[in-house]
Amino acid sequence: MDQLNGREQQEFQKLVEQKQMKDFMRLYSDLVQRCFTDCVSDFTTKTLTSREEGCVLKCTEKFLKHSERVGARFQEQNELLMKNMR
Amino acid sequence: MDQLNGREQQEFQKLVEQKQMKDFMRLYSDLVQRCFTDCVSDFTTKTLTSREEGCVLKCTEKFLKHSERVGARFQEQNELLMKNMR
Amino acid sequence: MDQLNGREQQEFQKLVEQKQMKDFMRLYSDLVQRCFTDCVSDFTTKTLTSREEGCVLKCTEKFLKHSERVGARFQEQNELLMKNMR
Amino acid sequence: MSFLGLGGGAPKLSSEQKVQAAEAELDMVTDMFNRLVDTCYTKCIEKSKGYSEGDVNKNEGLCIDRCVAKYFDTNVKVGEHMQKIGSSQFPGRR
Amino acid sequence: MSFLGLGGGAPKLSSEQKVQAAEAELDMVTDMFNRLVDTCYTKCIEKSKGYSEGDVNKNEGLCIDRCVAKYFDTNVKVGEHMQKIGSSQFPGRR
Amino acid sequence: MSFLGLGGGAPKLSSEQKVQAAEAELDMVTDMFNRLVDTCYTKCIEKSKGYSEGDVNKNEGLCIDRCVAKYFDTNVKVGEHMQKIGSSQFPGRR
Numbered sequence: 001m002d003q004l005n006g007r008e009q010q011e012f013q014k015l016v017e018q019k020q021m022k023d024f025m026r027l028y029s030d031l032v033q034r035c036f037t038d039c040v041s042d043f044t045t046k047t048l049t050s051r052e053e054g055c056v057l058k059c060t061e062k063f064l065k066h067s068e069r070v071g072a073r074f075q076e077q078n079e080l081l082m083k084n085m086r
Numbered sequence: 087m088d089q090l091n092g093r094e095q096q097e098f099q100k101l102v103e104q105k106q107m108k109d110f111m112r113l114y115s116d117l118v119q120r121c122f123t124d125c126v127s128d129f130t131t132k133t134l135t136s137r138e139e140g141c142v143l144k145c146t147e148k149f150l151k152h153s154e155r156v157g158a159r160f161q162e163q164n165e166l167l168m169k170n171m172r
Numbered sequence: 173m174d175q176l177n178g179r180e181q182q183e184f185q186k187l188v189e190q191k192q193m194k195d196f197m198r199l200y201s202d203l204v205q206r207c208f209t210d211c212v213s214d215f216t217t218k219t220l221t222s223r224e225e226g227c228v229l230k231c232t233e234k235f236l237k238h239s240e241r242v243g244a245r246f247q248e249q250n251e252l253l254m255k256n257m258r
Numbered sequence: 259m260s261f262l263g264l265g266g267g268a269p270k271l272s273s274e275q276k277v278q279a280a281e282a283e284l285d286m287v288t289d290m291f292n293r294l295v296d297t298c299y300t301k302c303i304e305k306s307k308g309y310s311e312g313d314v315n316k317n318e319g320l321c322i323d324r325c326v327a328k329y330f331d332t333n334v335k336v337g338e339h340m341q342k343i344g345s346s347q348f349p350g351r352r
Numbered sequence: 353m354s355f356l357g358l359g360g361g362a363p364k365l366s367s368e369q370k371v372q373a374a375e376a377e378l379d380m381v382t383d384m385f386n387r388l389v390d391t392c393y394t395k396c397i398e399k400s401k402g403y404s405e406g407d408v409n410k411n412e413g414l415c416i417d418r419c420v421a422k423y424f425d426t427n428v429k430v431g432e433h434m435q436k437i438g439s440s441q442f443p444g445r446r
Numbered sequence: 447m448s449f450l451g452l453g454g455g456a457p458k459l460s461s462e463q464k465v466q467a468a469e470a471e472l473d474m475v476t477d478m479f480n481r482l483v484d485t486c487y488t489k490c491i492e493k494s495k496g497y498s499e500g501d502v503n504k505n506e507g508l509c510i511d512r513c514v515a516k517y518f519d520t521n522v523k524v525g526e527h528m529q530k531i532g533s534s535q536f537p538g539r540r
Contacts, residue, residue: 004468008461012468018278023476025286028336030484033293036332038493041301043321048331051496056332059493060339061500066491066510067483069502073514074479081518090280094273098280104372109288111380114430116296119387122426124305127395129415134425137308142426145305146433147312152303152322153295155314159326160291167330176374180367184374190466195382197474200524202390205481208520210399213489215509220519223402228520231399232527233406238397238416239389241408245420246385253424 027067035059113153121145199239207231290333298325384427392419478521486513 004012039055040048048056090098125141126134134142176184211227212220220228271279302321303314314322365373396415397408408416459467490509491502502510 004464005461008465008468011465015465015469016472019472019476021282022285025282025289026480027483028340029286029289029293030480032329032333032336033297034487035336036329037297037300039497040328040332043302043324043328046324046327048328048335052328053335055497056335057339058497058500060336061343062491062497062502063487064340064343065500065502066487066506069507069510070483070486070514071479073511074482077514077518078475081522090276091273094277094280097277101277101281102284105284105288107376108379111376111383112292113295114434115380115383115387116292118423118427118430119391120299121430122423123391123394125309126422126426129396129418129422132418132421134422134429138422139429141309142429143433144309144312146430147437148303148309148314149299150434150437151312151314152299152318155319155322156295156298156326157291159323160294163326163330164287167334176370177367180371180374183371187371187375188378191378191382193470194473197470197477198386199389200528201474201477201481202386204517204521204524205485206393207524208517209485209488211403212516212520215490215512215516218512218515220516220523224516225523227403228523229527230403230406232524233531234397234403234408235393236528236531237406237408238393238412241413241416242389242392242420243385245417246388249420249424250381253428 031060031063034063117146117149120149203232203235206235294326294329297329298322301325388420388423391423392416395419482514482517485517486510489513 035056039059040052042049042052121142125145126138128135128138207228211231212224214221214224298321302318302325304318392415396412396419398412486509490506490513492506
Protein backbone atom coordinates (compact mmCIF):
# COMPACT_ATOMS: atom_id res chain seq x y z
CA MET A 1 0.00 0.00 0.00
CA ASP A 2 3.03 2.32 0.14
CA GLN A 3 2.14 3.65 -3.29
CA LEU A 4 -0.96 5.49 -2.03
CA ASN A 5 -0.53 9.06 -0.71
CA GLY A 6 -2.32 10.50 2.32
CA ARG A 7 -5.58 11.49 0.66
CA GLU A 8 -5.74 8.23 -1.27
CA GLN A 9 -5.09 6.24 1.92
CA GLN A 10 -7.99 8.04 3.55
CA GLU A 11 -10.32 7.34 0.65
CA PHE A 12 -9.25 3.70 0.66
CA GLN A 13 -9.80 3.47 4.42
CA LYS A 14 -13.37 4.65 3.90
CA LEU A 15 -13.87 1.88 1.36
CA VAL A 16 -12.46 -0.70 3.77
CA GLU A 17 -14.94 0.33 6.45
CA GLN A 18 -17.85 0.11 4.02
CA LYS A 19 -16.77 -3.38 3.09
CA GLN A 20 -16.21 -4.71 6.61
CA MET A 21 -19.91 -4.67 7.42
CA LYS A 22 -20.64 -6.48 4.15
CA ASP A 23 -17.96 -9.10 4.87
CA PHE A 24 -19.37 -9.74 8.29
CA MET A 25 -22.88 -10.08 6.85
CA ARG A 26 -21.64 -12.53 4.28
CA LEU A 27 -19.85 -14.73 6.78
CA TYR A 28 -22.93 -14.63 9.01
CA SER A 29 -25.20 -15.67 6.14
CA ASP A 30 -22.79 -18.42 5.11
CA LEU A 31 -22.80 -19.72 8.67
CA VAL A 32 -26.61 -19.77 8.89
CA GLN A 33 -26.96 -21.52 5.53
CA ARG A 34 -24.30 -24.11 6.34
CA CYS A 35 -25.57 -24.93 9.83
CA PHE A 36 -29.16 -25.09 8.57
CA THR A 37 -28.14 -27.41 5.73
CA ASP A 38 -26.09 -29.66 8.02
CA CYS A 39 -28.49 -29.76 10.97
CA VAL A 40 -32.08 -29.43 9.74
CA SER A 41 -33.73 -32.07 7.61
CA ASP A 42 -36.94 -32.91 9.40
CA PHE A 43 -39.81 -30.94 7.89
CA THR A 44 -42.68 -32.45 9.85
CA THR A 45 -42.40 -29.65 12.43
CA LYS A 46 -42.54 -25.86 12.08
CA THR A 47 -39.93 -24.97 14.71
CA LEU A 48 -36.51 -26.42 15.39
CA THR A 49 -36.53 -29.62 17.44
CA SER A 50 -34.25 -29.57 20.49
CA ARG A 51 -31.87 -31.93 18.70
CA GLU A 52 -31.70 -29.61 15.68
CA GLU A 53 -31.21 -26.58 17.89
CA GLY A 54 -28.35 -28.26 19.75
CA CYS A 55 -26.71 -29.12 16.46
CA VAL A 56 -27.12 -25.53 15.18
CA LEU A 57 -25.52 -24.06 18.32
CA LYS A 58 -22.54 -26.42 18.19
CA CYS A 59 -22.20 -25.81 14.47
CA THR A 60 -22.20 -22.04 15.12
CA GLU A 61 -19.39 -22.31 17.66
CA LYS A 62 -17.37 -24.63 15.49
CA PHE A 63 -17.77 -22.43 12.42
CA LEU A 64 -16.68 -19.34 14.36
CA LYS A 65 -13.64 -21.08 15.82
CA HIS A 66 -12.82 -22.52 12.41
CA SER A 67 -13.00 -19.14 10.68
CA GLU A 68 -10.90 -17.56 13.44
CA ARG A 69 -8.21 -20.19 12.99
CA VAL A 70 -8.31 -19.84 9.20
CA GLY A 71 -7.99 -16.08 9.71
CA ALA A 72 -4.89 -16.43 11.89
CA ARG A 73 -3.16 -18.80 9.45
CA PHE A 74 -4.25 -16.64 6.50
CA GLN A 75 -2.58 -13.60 8.00
CA GLU A 76 0.65 -15.51 8.64
CA GLN A 77 0.76 -16.90 5.12
CA ASN A 78 0.00 -13.49 3.67
CA GLU A 79 2.85 -11.87 5.61
CA LEU A 80 5.18 -14.65 4.50
CA LEU A 81 4.16 -14.08 0.89
CA MET A 82 4.67 -10.31 1.12
CA LYS A 83 8.13 -10.80 2.66
CA ASN A 84 9.21 -13.16 -0.12
CA MET A 85 8.10 -10.67 -2.74
CA ARG A 86 10.35 -7.87 -1.59
CA MET B 87 -37.22 2.71 7.09
CA ASP B 88 -38.82 5.44 9.20
CA GLN B 89 -35.43 6.94 9.86
CA LEU B 90 -34.99 8.11 6.25
CA ASN B 91 -36.35 11.55 5.31
CA GLY B 92 -38.11 12.39 2.04
CA ARG B 93 -35.06 12.99 -0.12
CA GLU B 94 -33.29 9.96 1.29
CA GLN B 95 -36.36 7.80 0.68
CA GLN B 96 -36.35 8.93 -2.94
CA GLU B 97 -32.67 8.13 -3.36
CA PHE B 98 -33.19 4.75 -1.75
CA GLN B 99 -36.19 4.07 -4.01
CA LYS B 100 -33.97 4.66 -7.05
CA LEU B 101 -31.49 2.13 -5.68
CA VAL B 102 -34.28 -0.39 -5.16
CA GLU B 103 -35.38 -0.07 -8.77
CA GLN B 104 -31.84 -0.53 -10.03
CA LYS B 105 -31.56 -3.67 -7.97
CA GLN B 106 -34.87 -5.23 -8.94
CA MET B 107 -33.75 -5.88 -12.51
CA LYS B 108 -30.54 -7.45 -11.22
CA ASP B 109 -32.47 -9.65 -8.77
CA PHE B 110 -34.75 -10.85 -11.53
CA MET B 111 -31.76 -11.60 -13.76
CA ARG B 112 -30.12 -13.55 -10.98
CA LEU B 113 -33.16 -15.66 -10.25
CA TYR B 114 -33.58 -16.28 -13.99
CA SER B 115 -29.95 -17.39 -14.31
CA ASP B 116 -30.22 -19.60 -11.25
CA LEU B 117 -33.32 -21.22 -12.75
CA VAL B 118 -31.62 -21.91 -16.09
CA GLN B 119 -28.53 -23.36 -14.42
CA ARG B 120 -30.51 -25.55 -12.06
CA CYS B 121 -32.92 -26.91 -14.68
CA PHE B 122 -30.03 -27.52 -17.10
CA THR B 123 -28.06 -29.36 -14.41
CA ASP B 124 -31.05 -31.46 -13.35
CA CYS B 125 -32.43 -32.23 -16.83
CA VAL B 126 -29.57 -32.36 -19.35
CA SER B 127 -26.90 -35.01 -19.22
CA ASP B 128 -26.85 -36.54 -22.68
CA PHE B 129 -24.14 -34.91 -24.77
CA THR B 130 -24.40 -37.04 -27.89
CA THR B 131 -26.79 -34.52 -29.43
CA LYS B 132 -26.45 -30.77 -30.09
CA THR B 133 -30.03 -29.74 -29.33
CA LEU B 134 -32.30 -30.67 -26.44
CA THR B 135 -34.05 -34.02 -26.85
CA SER B 136 -37.82 -33.90 -26.40
CA ARG B 137 -37.43 -35.67 -23.06
CA GLU B 138 -34.93 -33.07 -21.88
CA GLU B 139 -37.10 -30.22 -23.12
CA GLY B 140 -40.13 -31.61 -21.27
CA CYS B 141 -38.08 -31.86 -18.12
CA VAL B 142 -36.78 -28.28 -18.51
CA LEU B 143 -40.31 -26.87 -18.94
CA LYS B 144 -41.66 -28.69 -15.90
CA CYS B 145 -38.61 -27.68 -13.90
CA THR B 146 -39.19 -24.04 -14.93
CA GLU B 147 -42.79 -24.10 -13.72
CA LYS B 148 -41.88 -25.86 -10.51
CA PHE B 149 -39.04 -23.45 -9.76
CA LEU B 150 -41.28 -20.43 -10.35
CA LYS B 151 -44.03 -21.79 -8.14
CA HIS B 152 -41.47 -22.75 -5.52
CA SER B 153 -39.91 -19.29 -5.46
CA GLU B 154 -43.37 -17.67 -5.30
CA ARG B 155 -44.25 -19.78 -2.29
CA VAL B 156 -40.94 -19.07 -0.61
CA GLY B 157 -41.56 -15.37 -1.30
CA ALA B 158 -44.98 -15.45 0.37
CA ARG B 159 -43.71 -17.25 3.46
CA PHE B 160 -40.62 -15.02 3.56
CA GLN B 161 -42.77 -11.91 3.70
CA GLU B 162 -44.92 -13.34 6.49
CA GLN B 163 -41.90 -14.34 8.57
CA ASN B 164 -40.28 -10.98 7.98
CA GLU B 165 -43.38 -9.14 9.16
CA LEU B 166 -43.57 -11.37 12.22
CA LEU B 167 -39.93 -10.62 12.99
CA MET B 168 -40.41 -6.86 12.60
CA LYS B 169 -43.47 -6.96 14.87
CA ASN B 170 -41.58 -8.81 17.60
CA MET B 171 -38.79 -6.26 17.47
CA ARG B 172 -40.95 -3.26 18.27
CA MET C 173 -25.06 -1.47 -28.59
CA ASP C 174 -26.11 0.73 -31.50
CA GLN C 175 -28.35 2.72 -29.18
CA LEU C 176 -25.41 4.30 -27.33
CA ASN C 177 -23.90 7.53 -28.71
CA GLY C 178 -20.18 8.38 -28.78
CA ARG C 179 -19.83 9.70 -25.27
CA GLU C 180 -21.93 6.90 -23.85
CA GLN C 181 -19.86 4.31 -25.75
CA GLN C 182 -16.75 5.79 -24.20
CA GLU C 183 -18.18 5.68 -20.71
CA PHE C 184 -19.29 2.11 -21.26
CA GLN C 185 -15.84 1.16 -22.57
CA LYS C 186 -14.32 2.45 -19.34
CA LEU C 187 -16.72 0.23 -17.38
CA VAL C 188 -15.76 -2.77 -19.51
CA GLU C 189 -12.07 -2.26 -18.75
CA GLN C 190 -12.75 -1.98 -15.03
CA LYS C 191 -14.65 -5.22 -15.17
CA GLN C 192 -12.14 -7.21 -17.20
CA MET C 193 -9.60 -7.31 -14.38
CA LYS C 194 -12.32 -8.46 -11.99
CA ASP C 195 -13.45 -11.17 -14.41
CA PHE C 196 -9.92 -12.44 -14.77
CA MET C 197 -9.47 -12.49 -10.99
CA ARG C 198 -12.67 -14.41 -10.57
CA LEU C 199 -11.77 -17.05 -13.14
CA TYR C 200 -8.32 -17.35 -11.55
CA SER C 201 -9.82 -17.83 -8.09
CA ASP C 202 -12.32 -20.35 -9.41
CA LEU C 203 -9.48 -22.29 -11.01
CA VAL C 204 -7.41 -22.36 -7.80
CA GLN C 205 -10.39 -23.46 -5.71
CA ARG C 206 -11.44 -26.17 -8.14
CA CYS C 207 -7.96 -27.61 -8.66
CA PHE C 208 -7.28 -27.53 -4.92
CA THR C 209 -10.59 -29.27 -4.19
CA ASP C 210 -10.00 -31.91 -6.87
CA CYS C 211 -6.29 -32.56 -6.20
CA VAL C 212 -5.53 -31.99 -2.52
CA SER C 213 -6.96 -34.18 0.20
CA ASP C 214 -3.97 -35.32 2.21
CA PHE C 215 -3.52 -33.09 5.23
CA THR C 216 -0.67 -34.93 6.93
CA THR C 217 1.86 -32.67 5.15
CA LYS C 218 2.23 -28.88 5.08
CA THR C 219 3.34 -28.51 1.46
CA LEU C 220 1.96 -30.06 -1.71
CA THR C 221 3.21 -33.59 -2.38
CA SER C 222 4.69 -34.11 -5.86
CA ARG C 223 1.61 -36.12 -6.82
CA GLU C 224 -0.68 -33.28 -5.73
CA GLU C 225 1.46 -30.71 -7.51
CA GLY C 226 1.37 -32.71 -10.75
CA CYS C 227 -2.41 -32.95 -10.48
CA VAL C 228 -2.72 -29.21 -9.86
CA LEU C 229 -0.61 -28.34 -12.91
CA LYS C 230 -2.56 -30.64 -15.22
CA CYS C 231 -5.82 -29.35 -13.76
CA THR C 232 -4.65 -25.77 -14.43
CA GLU C 233 -3.94 -26.54 -18.09
CA LYS C 234 -7.15 -28.42 -18.54
CA PHE C 235 -9.22 -25.69 -16.93
CA LEU C 236 -7.63 -23.01 -19.12
CA LYS C 237 -8.17 -25.01 -22.30
CA HIS C 238 -11.70 -25.81 -21.21
CA SER C 239 -12.55 -22.17 -20.54
CA GLU C 240 -10.98 -21.14 -23.87
CA ARG C 241 -13.13 -23.66 -25.70
CA VAL C 242 -16.26 -22.60 -23.82
CA GLY C 243 -15.37 -19.00 -24.72
CA ALA C 244 -15.11 -19.78 -28.44
CA ARG C 245 -18.43 -21.66 -28.52
CA PHE C 246 -20.06 -18.99 -26.35
CA GLN C 247 -19.13 -16.28 -28.82
CA GLU C 248 -20.48 -18.32 -31.77
CA GLN C 249 -23.77 -19.02 -30.01
CA ASN C 250 -24.10 -15.40 -28.98
CA GLU C 251 -23.59 -14.19 -32.55
CA LEU C 252 -26.13 -16.73 -33.78
CA LEU C 253 -28.62 -15.48 -31.20
CA MET C 254 -28.10 -11.83 -32.15
CA LYS C 255 -28.56 -12.64 -35.85
CA ASN C 256 -31.83 -14.46 -35.19
CA MET C 257 -33.14 -11.51 -33.23
CA ARG C 258 -32.84 -9.01 -36.05
CA MET D 259 -36.98 -2.23 8.97
CA SER D 260 -34.32 -3.42 11.30
CA PHE D 261 -33.15 -6.86 10.31
CA LEU D 262 -30.79 -8.22 12.97
CA GLY D 263 -31.14 -4.99 14.90
CA LEU D 264 -29.14 -3.09 12.34
CA GLY D 265 -29.46 0.66 12.28
CA GLY D 266 -31.89 0.64 15.19
CA GLY D 267 -30.28 2.91 17.73
CA ALA D 268 -27.32 4.35 15.81
CA PRO D 269 -27.46 8.13 16.19
CA LYS D 270 -26.36 11.01 13.96
CA LEU D 271 -25.61 9.26 10.69
CA SER D 272 -25.03 11.42 7.64
CA SER D 273 -27.57 11.21 4.81
CA GLU D 274 -25.11 9.19 2.74
CA GLN D 275 -24.50 6.76 5.59
CA LYS D 276 -28.21 6.30 6.22
CA VAL D 277 -28.89 5.46 2.57
CA GLN D 278 -25.88 3.13 2.59
CA ALA D 279 -27.15 1.35 5.70
CA ALA D 280 -30.57 0.96 4.10
CA GLU D 281 -28.90 -0.43 0.98
CA ALA D 282 -26.87 -2.92 3.05
CA GLU D 283 -30.08 -4.03 4.72
CA LEU D 284 -31.85 -4.46 1.39
CA ASP D 285 -28.90 -6.48 0.06
CA MET D 286 -29.00 -8.71 3.10
CA VAL D 287 -32.73 -9.38 2.83
CA THR D 288 -32.33 -10.15 -0.89
CA ASP D 289 -29.39 -12.43 -0.18
CA MET D 290 -31.38 -14.31 2.45
CA PHE D 291 -34.29 -14.73 0.04
CA ASN D 292 -31.96 -16.15 -2.61
CA ARG D 293 -30.39 -18.56 -0.13
CA LEU D 294 -33.85 -19.67 1.01
CA VAL D 295 -34.98 -20.36 -2.56
CA ASP D 296 -31.84 -22.40 -3.14
CA THR D 297 -31.69 -24.28 0.17
CA CYS D 298 -35.40 -25.12 0.39
CA TYR D 299 -35.45 -26.23 -3.25
CA THR D 300 -32.69 -28.72 -2.46
CA LYS D 301 -34.42 -29.86 0.74
CA CYS D 302 -38.01 -30.07 -0.52
CA ILE D 303 -38.36 -30.58 -4.26
CA GLU D 304 -38.57 -34.14 -5.55
CA LYS D 305 -36.69 -34.39 -8.80
CA SER D 306 -35.92 -38.09 -8.71
CA LYS D 307 -38.58 -38.79 -11.33
CA GLY D 308 -37.18 -36.20 -13.76
CA TYR D 309 -39.75 -33.56 -12.86
CA SER D 310 -42.87 -35.60 -13.47
CA GLU D 311 -45.05 -32.52 -12.90
CA GLY D 312 -44.74 -28.72 -13.08
CA ASP D 313 -46.81 -28.15 -9.96
CA VAL D 314 -45.54 -27.95 -6.42
CA ASN D 315 -47.41 -30.87 -4.84
CA LYS D 316 -48.91 -30.91 -1.36
CA ASN D 317 -45.94 -32.55 0.34
CA GLU D 318 -43.50 -30.20 -1.31
CA GLY D 319 -45.63 -27.21 -0.38
CA LEU D 320 -45.79 -28.13 3.29
CA CYS D 321 -42.08 -28.80 3.29
CA ILE D 322 -41.39 -25.34 1.78
CA ASP D 323 -43.51 -23.61 4.44
CA ARG D 324 -41.68 -25.36 7.26
CA CYS D 325 -38.30 -24.94 5.60
CA VAL D 326 -38.75 -21.15 5.51
CA ALA D 327 -40.00 -21.06 9.11
CA LYS D 328 -37.10 -23.18 10.37
CA TYR D 329 -34.57 -21.12 8.39
CA PHE D 330 -35.80 -17.95 10.12
CA ASP D 331 -35.70 -19.80 13.43
CA THR D 332 -32.11 -20.86 12.75
CA ASN D 333 -31.18 -17.31 11.78
CA VAL D 334 -32.49 -15.96 15.10
CA LYS D 335 -30.91 -18.73 17.20
CA VAL D 336 -27.51 -18.23 15.54
CA GLY D 337 -27.69 -14.48 16.14
CA GLU D 338 -28.60 -14.91 19.80
CA HIS D 339 -25.89 -17.52 20.34
CA MET D 340 -23.25 -15.34 18.72
CA GLN D 341 -24.13 -12.46 21.01
CA LYS D 342 -23.97 -14.78 24.01
CA ILE D 343 -20.54 -16.22 23.21
CA GLY D 344 -19.19 -12.84 22.12
CA SER D 345 -19.38 -12.34 18.40
CA SER D 346 -16.74 -9.62 18.66
CA GLN D 347 -14.03 -12.20 18.09
CA PHE D 348 -15.80 -13.20 14.94
CA PRO D 349 -14.21 -12.57 11.61
CA GLY D 350 -10.68 -13.36 12.71
CA ARG D 351 -9.06 -11.67 9.74
CA ARG D 352 -9.04 -8.12 11.03
CA MET E 353 -26.80 -6.48 -28.41
CA SER E 354 -30.09 -7.41 -26.94
CA PHE E 355 -29.76 -10.49 -24.84
CA LEU E 356 -33.21 -11.68 -23.80
CA GLY E 357 -34.76 -8.81 -25.70
CA LEU E 358 -33.54 -6.31 -23.15
CA GLY E 359 -33.34 -2.70 -24.18
CA GLY E 360 -34.72 -3.42 -27.60
CA GLY E 361 -37.74 -1.20 -27.87
CA ALA E 362 -37.51 0.92 -24.72
CA PRO E 363 -37.75 4.58 -25.78
CA LYS E 364 -36.40 7.78 -24.28
CA LEU E 365 -33.91 6.54 -21.73
CA SER E 366 -31.53 9.05 -20.17
CA SER E 367 -27.83 8.71 -20.92
CA GLU E 368 -27.25 7.37 -17.43
CA GLN E 369 -30.01 4.79 -17.80
CA LYS E 370 -28.69 3.65 -21.18
CA VAL E 371 -25.19 3.08 -19.82
CA GLN E 372 -26.68 1.31 -16.80
CA ALA E 373 -28.73 -0.96 -19.06
CA ALA E 374 -25.63 -1.77 -21.12
CA GLU E 375 -23.76 -2.53 -17.90
CA ALA E 376 -26.53 -4.83 -16.70
CA GLU E 377 -26.39 -6.65 -20.02
CA LEU E 378 -22.61 -7.01 -19.82
CA ASP E 379 -22.91 -8.36 -16.28
CA MET E 380 -25.48 -10.88 -17.41
CA VAL E 381 -23.38 -12.11 -20.32
CA THR E 382 -20.35 -12.43 -18.02
CA ASP E 383 -22.41 -14.26 -15.43
CA MET E 384 -23.70 -16.68 -18.06
CA PHE E 385 -20.16 -17.33 -19.28
CA ASN E 386 -19.00 -18.10 -15.73
CA ARG E 387 -21.93 -20.44 -15.16
CA LEU E 388 -21.19 -22.20 -18.45
CA VAL E 389 -17.52 -22.72 -17.55
CA ASP E 390 -18.56 -24.15 -14.21
CA THR E 391 -21.49 -26.29 -15.34
CA CYS E 392 -19.83 -27.75 -18.45
CA TYR E 393 -16.65 -28.48 -16.51
CA THR E 394 -18.67 -30.57 -14.08
CA LYS E 395 -20.60 -32.28 -16.89
CA CYS E 396 -17.72 -32.94 -19.30
CA ILE E 397 -14.29 -33.12 -17.68
CA GLU E 398 -13.04 -36.53 -16.57
CA LYS E 399 -11.17 -36.16 -13.32
CA SER E 400 -11.61 -39.69 -12.04
CA LYS E 401 -8.01 -40.52 -12.90
CA GLY E 402 -6.61 -37.50 -11.00
CA TYR E 403 -6.12 -35.43 -14.14
CA SER E 404 -4.03 -37.87 -16.13
CA GLU E 405 -3.46 -35.23 -18.84
CA GLY E 406 -3.49 -31.44 -19.19
CA ASP E 407 -5.18 -31.52 -22.58
CA VAL E 408 -8.88 -31.47 -23.27
CA ASN E 409 -9.30 -34.79 -25.08
CA LYS E 410 -11.57 -35.43 -28.05
CA ASN E 411 -14.50 -36.74 -26.02
CA GLU E 412 -14.32 -33.89 -23.58
CA GLY E 413 -14.08 -31.35 -26.41
CA LEU E 414 -17.18 -32.65 -28.17
CA CYS E 415 -19.02 -32.73 -24.87
CA ILE E 416 -18.07 -29.07 -24.20
CA ASP E 417 -19.34 -27.97 -27.63
CA ARG E 418 -22.68 -29.67 -27.11
CA CYS E 419 -22.92 -28.56 -23.50
CA VAL E 420 -22.64 -24.90 -24.55
CA ALA E 421 -25.15 -25.37 -27.38
CA LYS E 422 -27.65 -27.09 -25.11
CA TYR E 423 -27.23 -24.48 -22.40
CA PHE E 424 -28.13 -21.73 -24.86
CA ASP E 425 -31.04 -23.86 -26.06
CA THR E 426 -32.22 -24.26 -22.46
CA ASN E 427 -31.86 -20.52 -21.86
CA VAL E 428 -34.10 -19.72 -24.85
CA LYS E 429 -36.69 -22.40 -24.00
CA VAL E 430 -36.94 -21.20 -20.40
CA GLY E 431 -37.40 -17.59 -21.56
CA GLU E 432 -40.14 -18.53 -24.04
CA HIS E 433 -41.91 -20.71 -21.50
CA MET E 434 -41.84 -17.99 -18.86
CA GLN E 435 -43.40 -15.52 -21.28
CA LYS E 436 -46.07 -18.08 -22.17
CA ILE E 437 -47.07 -18.87 -18.59
CA GLY E 438 -46.82 -15.23 -17.55
CA SER E 439 -43.51 -14.41 -15.97
CA SER E 440 -45.11 -11.38 -14.33
CA GLN E 441 -45.94 -13.50 -11.32
CA PHE E 442 -42.28 -14.40 -11.08
CA PRO E 443 -40.23 -13.13 -8.24
CA GLY E 444 -42.91 -13.50 -5.60
CA ARG E 445 -41.14 -11.29 -3.10
CA ARG E 446 -42.29 -7.93 -4.43
CA MET F 447 0.89 -5.19 -0.72
CA SER F 448 1.21 -6.78 -4.07
CA PHE F 449 -0.78 -9.95 -4.21
CA LEU F 450 -0.03 -11.79 -7.46
CA GLY F 451 2.37 -9.03 -8.43
CA LEU F 452 -0.50 -6.63 -9.03
CA GLY F 453 0.27 -2.94 -9.04
CA GLY F 454 3.96 -3.52 -8.45
CA GLY F 455 5.66 -1.80 -11.33
CA ALA F 456 2.78 -0.03 -13.07
CA PRO F 457 3.77 3.61 -13.51
CA LYS F 458 1.77 6.83 -13.64
CA LEU F 459 -1.66 5.73 -12.47
CA SER F 460 -4.20 8.42 -11.67
CA SER F 461 -5.37 8.76 -8.08
CA GLU F 462 -8.70 7.20 -9.00
CA GLN F 463 -6.98 4.25 -10.67
CA LYS F 464 -4.68 3.68 -7.71
CA VAL F 465 -7.58 3.57 -5.27
CA GLN F 466 -9.46 1.27 -7.67
CA ALA F 467 -6.46 -1.06 -7.88
CA ALA F 468 -6.20 -1.13 -4.08
CA GLU F 469 -9.91 -1.90 -3.88
CA ALA F 470 -9.56 -4.74 -6.40
CA GLU F 471 -6.73 -6.17 -4.32
CA LEU F 472 -8.77 -5.92 -1.12
CA ASP F 473 -11.68 -7.65 -2.83
CA MET F 474 -9.39 -10.44 -3.99
CA VAL F 475 -7.90 -11.01 -0.56
CA THR F 476 -11.39 -11.07 0.97
CA ASP F 477 -12.61 -13.45 -1.70
CA MET F 478 -9.67 -15.78 -1.07
CA PHE F 479 -10.36 -15.73 2.67
CA ASN F 480 -14.01 -16.64 2.08
CA ARG F 481 -13.05 -19.47 -0.26
CA LEU F 482 -10.54 -20.77 2.31
CA VAL F 483 -13.13 -20.77 5.08
CA ASP F 484 -15.52 -22.67 2.85
CA THR F 485 -13.06 -25.13 1.29
CA CYS F 486 -11.18 -26.00 4.49
CA TYR F 487 -14.43 -26.40 6.41
CA THR F 488 -15.52 -29.00 3.87
CA LYS F 489 -12.12 -30.73 3.92
CA CYS F 490 -11.45 -30.66 7.68
CA ILE F 491 -14.55 -30.47 9.84
CA GLU F 492 -16.13 -33.72 10.99
CA LYS F 493 -19.87 -33.36 10.96
CA SER F 494 -20.76 -37.02 10.59
CA LYS F 495 -21.80 -37.21 14.23
CA GLY F 496 -24.15 -34.20 13.95
CA TYR F 497 -21.68 -31.79 15.51
CA SER F 498 -20.97 -33.66 18.73
CA GLU F 499 -18.93 -30.72 20.04
CA GLY F 500 -18.62 -26.97 19.50
CA ASP F 501 -14.85 -26.98 19.72
CA VAL F 502 -12.42 -27.46 16.88
CA ASN F 503 -10.60 -30.60 18.02
CA LYS F 504 -6.88 -31.30 17.64
CA ASN F 505 -7.17 -33.24 14.39
CA GLU F 506 -9.43 -30.63 12.84
CA GLY F 507 -7.09 -27.85 13.96
CA LEU F 508 -4.01 -29.43 12.39
CA CYS F 509 -5.98 -30.12 9.24
CA ILE F 510 -7.05 -26.44 9.03
CA ASP F 511 -3.44 -25.23 9.42
CA ARG F 512 -2.23 -27.48 6.63
CA CYS F 513 -5.24 -26.77 4.45
CA VAL F 514 -4.50 -23.03 4.53
CA ALA F 515 -0.79 -23.61 3.85
CA LYS F 516 -1.50 -25.94 0.92
CA TYR F 517 -4.10 -23.57 -0.52
CA PHE F 518 -1.53 -20.76 -0.59
CA ASP F 519 0.97 -23.19 -2.10
CA THR F 520 -1.56 -24.13 -4.79
CA ASN F 521 -2.29 -20.46 -5.47
CA VAL F 522 1.40 -19.74 -6.07
CA LYS F 523 1.97 -22.86 -8.19
CA VAL F 524 -1.04 -22.08 -10.38
CA GLY F 525 0.16 -18.49 -10.90
CA GLU F 526 3.66 -19.61 -11.85
CA HIS F 527 2.36 -22.28 -14.20
CA MET F 528 0.01 -19.85 -15.92
CA GLN F 529 2.87 -17.44 -16.54
CA LYS F 530 4.98 -20.28 -17.93
CA ILE F 531 2.37 -21.56 -20.37
CA GLY F 532 1.30 -18.05 -21.33
CA SER F 533 -1.72 -16.87 -19.46
CA SER F 534 -2.38 -14.29 -22.15
CA GLN F 535 -4.61 -16.74 -23.98
CA PHE F 536 -6.58 -17.12 -20.78
CA PRO F 537 -10.09 -15.89 -20.62
CA GLY F 538 -11.03 -16.91 -24.15
CA ARG F 539 -14.09 -14.70 -24.24
CA ARG F 540 -12.43 -11.46 -25.27
